[in-house]
Amino acid sequence: MPAVPPKPAAEPLDPLRWGPTFPEAARGTLDDAQLRTNLRRATRTIRDKRLAVTAELPDWEALRDAGAAIKADAMDRLPELLEQLEANVTAHGGTVHWARDAAEANRIVTGLVRAAGAREVVKVKSMATQEIGLNEHLEAEGITAHETDLAELIVQLAGDRPSHILVPAIHRNRDEIRDVFRSQMPGVPDRLTNEPAALAMAAREHLRALFLRADVAISGANLAIAETGTVAVVESEGNGRMCLTLPRTLVTVMGIEKVLPTFRDLEVFLQLLPRSSTGERMNPYTTTWTGVTPGDGPQEFHLVLLDNGRTRALADDVGRQALHCIRCSACLNVCPVYERTGGHAYGSVYPGPIGAILTPQLLGLDDADAATASLPFASTLCGACYDACPVKIDIPTALVHLRDRALHDGGPRRPTAAGAAMGAAAVVLSSGRRFRWALRGAALAGRLLGGRRVRRLPWPGSLWTASRDLPALPARSFRGAWAARVARVSRATRDTPAAPDGRDPRSGERSPGTDGRGRP
């Protein structure tokens, strides 16, 4: 396979949302065959593993119910829980800081690194610090931030952007990674092969020296317990443990929505998260710590509690559930749109179905530009993400709700937003093959709507649903029924092969009588 490195995604002005609208960006990535091959293999592998280990637990659904309820309860009591968390972290020798937005969080962290007298820091992979663009900010302040997660390291050395929450370098293959290491990693052996084991060992050598000399580490948090002040990081490689254990000072940046009420809640999330995310029964390492432990680990601990748009999302009764997300990435791996466009098309650190509902809310839809407003349309509403989500976030309903908001709260920019939004669906659905993909989920969509009537559709459907309900989707689409019929006939007659290339046997293109979004 030729090792032509893919173009690095552009350096974003705002890590939460950069680049063009989703449909424009998707047009580019849909043409990248290598990207699609890498993605398809990866998402399918994780998907299958996840199904196998979740099926192992007879109480999986009960765990999801508990996870969803704990999160909803935590959001309801957020002020009290945050105050309780702060009190307990402080009581155990930690310091809590509050940050209204990215700039404030970056300022706080920079100040802490400076106060520790450090010019470089080691970092655990963290969505929150990516979201605020911490690395770039530190760089500008003359502080080097070393990513220590293997995939993040690959992305950082390549000058690229992550394209997946869990496996940020999912869009790159081993040849590309070897080339990046050879050209960017100091002291890497010339004869470095493309074997994953050899590449991982090169990273081990490179990073161990950094771990042993770092004075300050920066991490995110998977969850924090209000009742005890305990913070947890879930990981695989041990780079997390290195960062959380070796340096003298630890700074943890955490979104305010990550707080959980009780220590007991650990038992729910430590079962839901690894199985949903990597498809393992348990991830290799989980570390929990409470403030500072004399003689063990960092002797100075700072917890930065970050808002950065979360309270904006909290104010939306329907959209709020995006804050329940535990960043397992299961919804990305089952999403037909993500699988085809890849993470970069979403133009945000939060890609995929969860990104499509989280990003616009964090940034606000009211004064959203067209690029942000197009995200809720980057979905076929097939419902696979809802089925996969360990905390039962109803992403399809939130998508429909946010589409409505994008089109009605958008103010003067409304026409642009509408145009972009319609384009988002059109790109993915503009050929027979893509359209067939979208329809794969039709049965799921039927279940999602639960036979209920659809009360509110986004514009232009809203013109219709404003005065009447739309009947729920049939369990099977016309195209599905037609393909099955053709297959039956061809089996019976054994002469006409049925749609070998997956195109519609009759027209080979879009079938008429649909609105382009999978609805009959």
Next chain:
Amino acid sequence: MSAREDVLGAVRAALGRGPRGGRADAVGAGDVPRGYRVATDTASGSVAACDLLEHRLLDYRARVTRCRPEEVAATVVRELAGAASVAVPHGLPEAWADAVRATGATVRDDVPGRPLAAAELDRTDAVVTGCRVAVADTGTIVLDAGPGQGRRVLTLVPDRHVCVVRSDQVVGSVPEAVRLLEAHPERPLTWISGPSATSDIELVRVEGVHGPRDLRVVLVGP
């Protein structure tokens, strides 16, 4: 206004409460349905639990050796074969430490007030510890930094970790382990499920990126 007041105020406003409003209807953790299993079919400490734990650990490509209580010291020594230097945490049973010393390996004691430096641990081949609890369902061993388990860095930097698990420490499920651990939530916990591993390159699993590449579990039978 301080960032703290601003953020908390914004949270309250988003929830439709007044600027300093508390909850009108005190919804508590009791409202969460906890219909999931706490205990499993495999009783804590049973042979079945130990068998399942071994099976899970092997799945992660850890090495498992079963032995009887009187054979622990000898088994630990066997698992340390080839290690020229061994770190020993404070509170490890003397009999084990003495057996290791008797092999001629350099033993580095980690004692309060005289902790081993990270650079020193980087030059140490192996470490021996006990554990707090192990979960059969998931193949997980939990260390809570208690006696014989060491500071967190001890089981992280050396490349081989020999961990002794007694059958009475083996529980069936994650909730059972959390019930034990919640007595001391303030202790730093390390949950270990197999050796360090990554799947970041084409999802090919590679053992040992930063943590110990070699996890050897000595499972002491009932």
